[in-house]
Amino acid sequence: MHPAFSVIFLTTLIGIGQGLFLALYTGQVYALANLIPVQESLGFYAIGSLVALLFLVLGLISSVFHLGRPERAWRAVTMWRTSWLSREVIVLPLFMFLVFLYGVIHFYGWTQPLFTVADTLAVDLSLIIGFMASIAAFALFVCTAMIYASLKFLQEWHTPLTVLNYTLLGLASGFMFAAAFSAYVSLGLVSLFGTWAVIFTLLGAISRAASLVRNRNLRDKYGLRTAIGVRHPTLKQLSQGFMGGAFNTREFFHGRTPAALRLIKVFFMLAVFPLPIALLATAYILESSSLPIAAFALQYLGLIAERWYFFAEAKHPQNIYYQSMA
Amino acid sequence: MTQLALVIDLNVCVGCHACVTSCKEWNSSGWAGPLPDERPYDADPSGVFFNRVQTFEVGCFPNTETVHFPKSCLHCEDPPCVPVCPTGASYKREDNGIVLVDYDKCIGCKYCAWACPYGAREIDAKNKVMKKCTLCVDRVTDESLPESERKPACVLACPTSARIFGDIHDPDSAASVAIREQGGYQLQPEWGTQPANHYLPRRRSQMQIHEDELIRADNPLRKEEVEMPIEQGDTLDDVAW
Amino acid sequence: MQDPTTQSDNDLGRVEVKTTTCYMCACRCGIRVTLRDGEIRHIEGNPKHPHNQGVICAKGSSGIMKQYSPARITKPLLRKQDAERGTSGFEEISWEQAFDIITERLARIRAEDPKKFALFTGRDQMQALTGMFAKQFGTPNYAAHGGFCSVNMAAGMIYTIGGSFWEFGGPDLERAKLFVMIGTAEDHDSNPLKIHISKFKRRGGRFISINPIRSGYSAIADEWVPIKPGTDGALILAINHELIKQGLFDREFLTQYSNAAELVVDDPRRDDHGLFKRFEMHVEEGCFDPENKLWWDRDLDKEISTHTPGTEPRLLGEFRLEDGTHVKPAFQLLKDRLEEYTPEWAEGITGIPADTIRRLAHEMGVTARDQKIELPIQWTDSWENEHESITGNPVAFHAMRGIAAHSNGFQSIRALSILMTLLGTIDRPGGFRHKAPFPRPIPPCPKPPNSPDGVKPNTPLDGMPLGWPSKPDDLFVDEDGEAVRLDKAFSWEYPLSVHGLMHNAITNAWRGDPYPIDTMLLFMANMAWNSSMNTEQVRHMLTDKDEAGEYKIPFLIVCDAFQSETVAFADLVLPDTTYLERYDALSMLDRPISEFDGPVDSVRIPVVPPTGQCKPFQEVLVELGSRLKLPAFVTSTGDRKYRDYPDFITNYETSPGSGIGFLAGWRGKGGEKFLKGEPNPRQWEMYQKNDCYYHYKLPKSYQYMRNWNKGYLHWARNHGMIRYAEPITIHLYSEVLQKFRLAAQGKGKGRKPPERLRKRIEMHFDPLPFYSEPLLSRLVDTHEYPLNALTQRPMAMYHSWDSQNVWLRQIHTHNYLFVNPIVAHAKGIDDGDWIWVESPTGKVRCMCRYSEAVEPGTVWTWNAIGKAAGAWGLSPKANESQKGFLLNHLIPEELPPCESGDHLSNSDPVTGQAAWFDVRVKIYKAGPAEPAQTSPQFIAQKSLPGQKTYRGRWRSFFAGKIGKSKGSKL
Ligand SMILES: Nc1nc2c(c(=O)[nH]1)N[C@H]1C(S)=C(S)[C@@H](COP(=O)(O)OP(=O)(O)OC[C@H]3O[C@@H](n4cnc5c(=O)[nH]c(N)nc54)[C@H](O)[C@@H]3O)O[C@H]1N2
Numbered sequence A: 001m002h003p004a005f006s007v008i009f010l011t012t013l014i015g016i017g018q019g020l021f022l023a024l025y026t027g028q029v030y031a032l033a034n035l036i037p038v039q040e041s042l043g044f045y046a047i048g049s050l051v052a053l054l055f056l057v058l059g060l061i062s063s064v065f066h067l068g069r070p071e072r073a074w075r076a077v078t079m080w081r082t083s084w085l086s087r088e089v090i091v092l093p094l095f096m097f098l099v100f101l102y103g104v105i106h107f108y109g110w111t112q113p114l115f116t117v118a119d120t121l122a123v124d125l126s127l128i129i130g131f132m133a134s135i136a137a138f139a140l141f142v143c144t145a146m147i148y149a150s151l152k153f154l155q156e157w158h159t160p161l162t163v164l165n166y167t168l169l170g171l172a173s174g175f176m177f178a179a180a181f182s183a184y185v186s187l188g189l190v191s192l193f194g195t196w197a198v199i200f201t202l203l204g205a206i207s208r209a210a211s212l213v214r215n216r217n218l219r220d221k222y223g224l225r226t227a228i229g230v231r232h233p234t235l236k237q238l239s240q241g242f243m244g245g246a247f248n249t250r251e252f253f254h255g256r257t258p259a260a261l262r263l264i265k266v267f268f269m270l271a272v273f274p275l276p277i278a279l280l281a282t283a284y285i286l287e288s289s290s291l292p293i294a295a296f297a298l299q300y301l302g303l304i305a306e307r308w309y310f311f312a313e314a315k316h317p318q319n320i321y322y323q324s325m326a
Numbered sequence B: 001m002t003q004l005a006l007v008i009d010l011n012v013c014v015g016c017h018a019c020v021t022s023c024k025e026w027n028s029s030g031w032a033g034p035l036p037d038e039r040p041y042d043a044d045p046s047g048v049f050f051n052r053v054q055t056f057e058v059g060c061f062p063n064t065e066t067v068h069f070p071k072s073c074l075h076c077e078d079p080p081c082v083p084v085c086p087t088g089a090s091y092k093r094e095d096n097g098i099v100l101v102d103y104d105k106c107i108g109c110k111y112c113a114w115a116c117p118y119g120a121r122e123i124d125a126k127n128k129v130m131k132k133c134t135l136c137v138d139r140v141t142d143e144s145l146p147e148s149e150r151k152p153a154c155v156l157a158c159p160t161s162a163r164i165f166g167d168i169h170d171p172d173s174a175a176s177v178a179i180r181e182q183g184g185y186q187l188q189p190e191w192g193t194q195p196a197n198h199y200l201p202r203r204r205s206q207m208q209i210h211e212d213e214l215i216r217a218d219n220p221l222r223k224e225e226v227e228m229p230i231e232q233g234d235t236l237d238d239v240a241w
Numbered sequence C: 001m002q003d004p005t006t007q008s009d010n011d012l013g014r015v016e017v018k019t020t021t022c023y024m025c026a027c028r029c030g031i032r033v034t035l036r037d038g039e040i041r042h043i044e045g046n047p048k049h050p051h052n053q054g055v056i057c058a059k060g061s062s063g064i065m066k067q068y069s070p071a072r073i074t075k076p077l078l079r080k081q082d083a084e085r086g087t088s089g090f091e092e093i094s095w096e097q098a099f100d101i102i103t104e105r106l107a108r109i110r111a112e113d114p115k116k117f118a119l120f121t122g123r124d125q126m127q128a129l130t131g132m133f134a135k136q137f138g139t140p141n142y143a144a145h146g147g148f149c150s151v152n153m154a155a156g157m158i159y160t161i162g163g164s165f166w167e168f169g170g171p172d173l174e175r176a177k178l179f180v181m182i183g184t185a186e187d188h189d190s191n192p193l194k195i196h197i198s199k200f201k202r203r204g205g206r207f208i209s210i211n212p213i214r215s216g217y218s219a220i221a222d223e224w225v226p227i228k229p230g231t232d233g234a235l236i237l238a239i240n241h242e243l244i245k246q247g248l249f250d251r252e253f254l255t256q257y258s259n260a261a262e263l264v265v266d267d268p269r270r271d272d273h274g275l276f277k278r279f280e281m282h283v284e285e286g287c288f289d290p291e292n293k294l295w296w297d298r299d300l301d302k303e304i305s306t307h308t309p310g311t312e313p314r315l316l317g318e319f320r321l322e323d324g325t326h327v328k329p330a331f332q333l334l335k336d337r338l339e340e341y342t343p344e345w346a347e348g349i350t351g352i353p354a355d356t357i358r359r360l361a362h363e364m365g366v367t368a369r370d371q372k373i374e375l376p377i378q379w380t381d382s383w384e385n386e387h388e389s390i391t392g393n394p395v396a397f398h399a400m401r402g403i404a405a406h407s408n409g410f411q412s413i414r415a416l417s418i419l420m421t422l423l424g425t426i427d428r429p430g431g432f433r434h435k436a437p438f439p440r441p442i443p444p445c446p447k448p449p450n451s452p453d454g455v456k457p458n459t460p461l462d463g464m465p466l467g468w469p470s471k472p473d474d475l476f477v478d479e480d481g482e483a484v485r486l487d488k489a490f491s492w493e494y495p496l497s498v499h500g501l502m503h504n505a506i507t508n509a510w511r512g513d514p515y516p517i518d519t520m521l522l523f524m525a526n527m528a529w530n531s532s533m534n535t536e537q538v539r540h541m542l543t544d545k546d547e548a549g550e551y552k553i554p555f556l557i558v559c560d561a562f563q564s565e566t567v568a569f570a571d572l573v574l575p576d577t578t579y580l581e582r583y584d585a586l587s588m589l590d591r592p593i594s595e596f597d598g599p600v601d602s603v604r605i606p607v608v609p610p611t612g613q614c615k616p617f618q619e620v621l622v623e624l625g626s627r628l629k630l631p632a633f634v635t636s637t638g639d640r641k642y643r644d645y646p647d648f649i650t651n652y653e654t655s656p657g658s659g660i661g662f663l664a665g666w667r668g669k670g671g672e673k674f675l676k677g678e679p680n681p682r683q684w685e686m687y688q689k690n691d692c693y694y695h696y697k698l699p700k701s702y703q704y705m706r707n708w709n710k711g712y713l714h715w716a717r718n719h720g721m722i723r724y725a726e727p728i729t730i731h732l733y734s735e736v737l738q739k740f741r742l743a744a745q746g747k748g749k750g751r752k753p754p755e756r757l758r759k760r761i762e763m764h765f766d767p768l769p770f771y772s773e774p775l776l777s778r779l780v781d782t783h784e785y786p787l788n789a790l791t792q793r794p795m796a797m798y799h800s801w802d803s804q805n806v807w808l809r810q811i812h813t814h815n816y817l818f819v820n821p822i823v824a825h826a827k828g829i830d831d832g833d834w835i836w837v838e839s840p841t842g843k844v845r846c847m848c849r850y851s852e853a854v855e856p857g858t859v860w861t862w863n864a865i866g867k868a869a870g871a872w873g874l875s876p877k878a879n880e881s882q883k884g885f886l887l888n889h890l891i892p893e894e895l896p897p898c899e900s901g902d903h904l905s906n907s908d909p910v911t912g913q914a915a916w917f918d919v920r921v922k923i924y925k926a927g928p929a930e931p932a933q934t935s936p937q938f939i940a941q942k943s944l945p946g947q948k949t950y951r952g953r954w955r956s957f958f959a960g961k962i963g964k965s966k967g968s969k970l
């Protein structure tokens, strides 16, 4: 497939937004459980939500570039029964709205407990909305990933690993951002978020590596023989019917050499996984406040490459009809 | 239920592209038009077409077969492009099984094209909506046309009548008969999309001549008293004892 | 969106439907044009038309984009005083000025030496009119595309069977069982051929294609027989050998309908050696092959007049006539000739295994013999024999330029005609069928002038510019035996060049050999590109100047509808209309669309008004003819005779009162007559009502065996199609050729060829078919240049016309050289690499594409896809000029100097047929530092005044007013 930057940014940016929100909420839950000190509503949760929202909005903006007719985007909510894209289009704003609410609640400090569960857990509005938003965040991971994973003949995508990867990488980058953000504003939460970021990054590494291995061993379920229905071992296309290019040659081919592809793979395998972890570890040792930021920045760069590779790696069966011109 | 479709006979298709441009012409100014062309008179012209003809080479010299292969939307019975569409712009008609795009609803997200394993959809990058073969729905349902012309433009154009149009759910339609009797097959059946369009394979006529059919009693050479090559060989008579 | 089932396209806008005839190519299909608000909405095949029966091709369907093309010329243009020729430095002028310039110039030439005006027309369909104009003007220097196209096909077959493939006859696929197609990619009967091949295959017929390349039609053949280019003669001779060896020939057909049994003088000492022994008899004026010949009667064992009732002639043997003359039946001579042409011999030449050749012969022979067709149609032959039925041997052939466009093509096609005759398939069901006005006498009657006296100031030419020589005395030469025509047609260099040699006109005019000319008018011919050989040099000749600084070709008028490469070289440009804007007659005097069952002709009637100042060339000729007072265009008092072209078509008669004119339908005062009859003032209307064609169906008994069908021949004579009703006996043995050979051998009293050409004539004017290696292969180092380079017609493009067409140019945007991977590997060339193709004439850089469907000794490309930068309304960056290439740069228009002359055309020595496909090349990889761009490149052509160049990013055509909201257009 041809990697479109609109989609690369959409998926990576909202991934951070989702992860970041989940990091915030994790913080709240941790605080609730007294594992960390309670954070100040305004500075931490409200600003954090705003930042998460910012990522989501950026993602949304970039998604607009993917649509031919963004002014009609609202129509996309109608087919939620069948279309994962439609579901994403519903869940994303819903999630954004919940994050927004979550931020507003914290901004105005409407965090008086509403009731207490089992005498220990004081449930306030933010906890409820946060919980709903967390579910939405996970739903969004699933929707986004299922857009790709549900296409059964795009075998590289058609696997639960796609959902797992989107989720873990979103979480990793979100927590990584949270860590960097904490370091930047010198909150004492770097190690909490940092630790989770490392855990998600490691899990992400495993699951992404698993998908790479899986994809390398994939054998095309289709071939020219069934594509045109001629059963002969030697088949070659002479002409694809046009020469100046068409949607079929622009949308479904990445147009890069295998060497370039390999380079990008190596880059993202380093930039997304070991290097940020190493940077975080160094930051931990050096107590640096800037290294976590570097770790996040590097990981995000890596994620762009990762997403690029995700698209480029997928071989669309239609490509078999577009191999030669004459 | 009716399922309209094309049956394309690769046995007679000569790769003339008549179906390509007649389609372009009809649909450009029709219900599904326009079909814009980018860089029309410049490098790499690239326009929207609903139908393309490709060429494949089968085998190696001198046993090469050249196969011309027209491809448009196959109007799948279980079209993967339809359920993925978030807006409902892509739909399959209940009345005749034609898969269409409603340009007024389409947001140009291209997801349907990703979901089509056959590369049958093309975005109109000028008007930013998805387009595809309509099976000439505006011709085939136009009651003001004479019956004989209520056919897709490409079918009427095709000089070899390699394109048979009809209802493949009606077992007596010419299309169904051709599929049944001439080995009609579907493209990439492995995905279960059940394309309504079918293809008919090459068929080869051969001639068998037996050695003993070459020479006849009334061979004209006999008239000219030319010695006829008559296969004699040894006989028992030739043995000396 | 509105539900498509609830609307009708016909409700959008103001809709009109008109019929006319397509001219996106020379096939002439009937079309129906739908207009919406006056703009073309849809062009479709006319289902009521006999030719295409409703189908349409890729080009025909793209007519809209030709009509609204940015390459259109819309104004008459004159080269600016200070602009060099070839730089497109034009100014707009009015038609009045244009006519003044031409009239002044042509009137002067006509009064001094009409030869100095040359009129050449390309792939047009109005040779009857242009030829007539040239004759009236008095210049012999007229020709159309035939000479570079397929004159070998026309001459080879018409000199043998009185009709031919191409537009004059074809295979009867409706009844054939075996169809053998040789060297055909597309041909003129484009749609009809496709319709019939498909029906034939569906009926289970067996289809064999003989071609170095497998594409197009060959793709769906049941068997592909790859052959080395230029060797079909060898293959066919070997098949003939095998057929005769096995006795697989139709003896009855040969004896009755060909000259196989006729006795040929066999005595090398005699002046009439190799001619038929003829006896005294009254001969009809102008009849070249009267029936005064002899058979050897089997029963009486003596000579007897041919076709004597109750006789059975001998086909084989040698005999002595009563007067002591040694004679042999022509068939014996043929058999002797074929002796050496064994399948094993042919294998070495053609690359086709001997067993395959034998099998092909057997398939043909056995099908012809065992699957006879009998139709219950009574008919009478020329010798008054009544036949109860028409029979046929269902083996059909079709052949075109693959066999014609080689310098040995004439004899190969003679061999093919003889193969068809051996099988007994001429004008019989399931075989070859004629189309009116064919069959014609062998050779047809019209003759060119035969001496320089034929050309006189202010006088029409004494003879036809193009005709059919039957003997050396018919040649158009001076006392020294040298050419009178600019292209040297009908000279000893190319005696039977019945369509002229347009491909040498520019070179000869430039060299002043045989003489310099003054004005050249090119109509519908892209001679600065695809219809010239050695194109790069020819472009140079067009701008070359003499010592005095004058152009060597002083004045060049080009009539074209589009900004072609040639237009850039014009001094005066005449903007033509498109086919949708003009009247046209596809006449019986030219190449009509006749069907096997009878004559058909057709017309064009405008469906839209002319664009800008465009004027139909037809109108231009009528205007010029009137202004120059050419006799046919003015009354006896010198007044203009015809108002305009339609008026001319209605009222013109070949000679006063002849009743024969351009259109055959609805003649006679009220349209009650056909073919012959007085002019009918409402003729156009009647054509229009009948979907723009006229079809006369012959009675069944006149539809077959027309060479010898008494009823038909008399009918044809009475309707002015032939001059006399003598049977048209097949020339298995060609006495015409032998007459030229005898002259070359110094025999007889008539004209003799110049010394240098004697050997050439003696060799090639063989009365029996023979195989010879193509001329270029004999004169070029074939080790250095091991490959044959060919072009093929792409079905979706017509010559150089269609790069201007947005839709068609997306199918063929540029071209590759197709190379068999075996050959490419050996040269280290990868699929897609930039390579050089080089011949002794020039070299071209292009891209290579691997193909398994080409014989390894051959490389090929699609014809005329490559264009010169800036031409055809395209941007100079367009693929056509940057990646596409023209093979013509490599093809020499002249042979390397040899004993027969220094400037002989690269053509068949018999007919002057351009030997496009003889060119030999080598290929090698382009250097890594070379640009990824085709070579040669030419300075980009500028667009013309009045041309609506189009540089927008999108073209989004939607016909009619509502389209202005839906799409946007020019
Ligand atoms: N290498 C190679 N070269 C070949 C051949 C080949 O096989 N190989 N084939 C040869 C053969 S068979 C032929 S017939 C020639 C054809 O060669 P040409 O007859 O020269 O055909 P075109 O090159 O298309 O040029 C015809 C010109 O007619 C113009 N034209 C189109 N429509 C109209 C119209 O309505 N009115 C006027 N006035 N002009 C119009 C076009 O713009 C173009 O400039 O090519 C020959 N050239």
Ligand SMILES: Nc1nc2c(c(=O)[nH]1)N[C@H]1C(S)=C(S)[C@@H](COP(=O)(O)OP(=O)(O)OC[C@H]3O[C@@H](n4cnc5c(=O)[nH]c(N)nc54)[C@H](O)[C@@H]3O)O[C@H]1N2
Binding pocket: C025, C026, C123, C149, C150, C182, C183, C184, C185, C186, C187, C188, C190, C210, C211, C212, C213, C227, C228, C229, C230, C231, C232, C400, C401, C402, C403, C406, C790, C791, C792, C793, C794, C795, C796, C797, C798, C799, C917
């Ligand atoms: N679409 C389209 N149709 C056209 C035209 C066009 O430009 N486009 N042009 C029209 C004109 S003017 C003409 S003259 C006709 C020509 O019609 P064709 O004669 O069909 O034209 P070509 O494309 O020259 O085809 C020549 C064929 O002969 C093969 N060939 C070459 N050398 C040999 C050989 O030595 N032996 C054998 N057996 N085969 C050989 C080539 O591979 C090719 O397939 O087409 C007409 N129809």
Ligand code: SF4
Binding pocket: B012, B013, B014, B015, B016, B017, B018, B019, B020, B053, B068, B070, B157, B158, B159, B160, B161, B162, B163
């Ligand atoms: S029009 Fe018919 S013959 Fe021509 S390419 Fe299309 S299907 Fe094949």
Ligand code: SF4
Binding pocket: B072, B073, B074, B075, B076, B079, B080, B081, B082, B099, B115, B116, B117, B118, B119, B120, B121, B132, B193, B195
């Ligand atoms: S061919 Fe593609 S676009 Fe057409 S119905 Fe099937 S999946 Fe959809």
Ligand code: SF4
Binding pocket: B084, B085, B086, B087, B088, B089, B090, B101, B105, B106, B107, B108, B109, B110, B111, B112, B113, B129, B130
């Ligand atoms: S591009 Fe249009 S038709 Fe296709 S999925 Fe998106 S909205 Fe639906």
Ligand code: SF4
Binding pocket: B022, B023, B024, B026, B027, B050, B051, B072, B132, B133, B134, B135, B136, B137, B152, B153, B154, B155
């Ligand atoms: S059915 Fe109509 S829309 Fe589809 S390919 Fe044919 S002409 Fe085009």
Ligand code: SF4
Binding pocket: C022, C023, C024, C025, C026, C027, C028, C029, C052, C055, C056, C057, C058, C059, C060, C061, C190, C191
């Ligand atoms: S074959 Fe030629 S005349 Fe017929 S429709 Fe095509 S372009 Fe027109």
Ligand SMILES: [Mo]
Binding pocket: C123, C145, C148, C149, C150
């Ligand atoms: Mo031609």
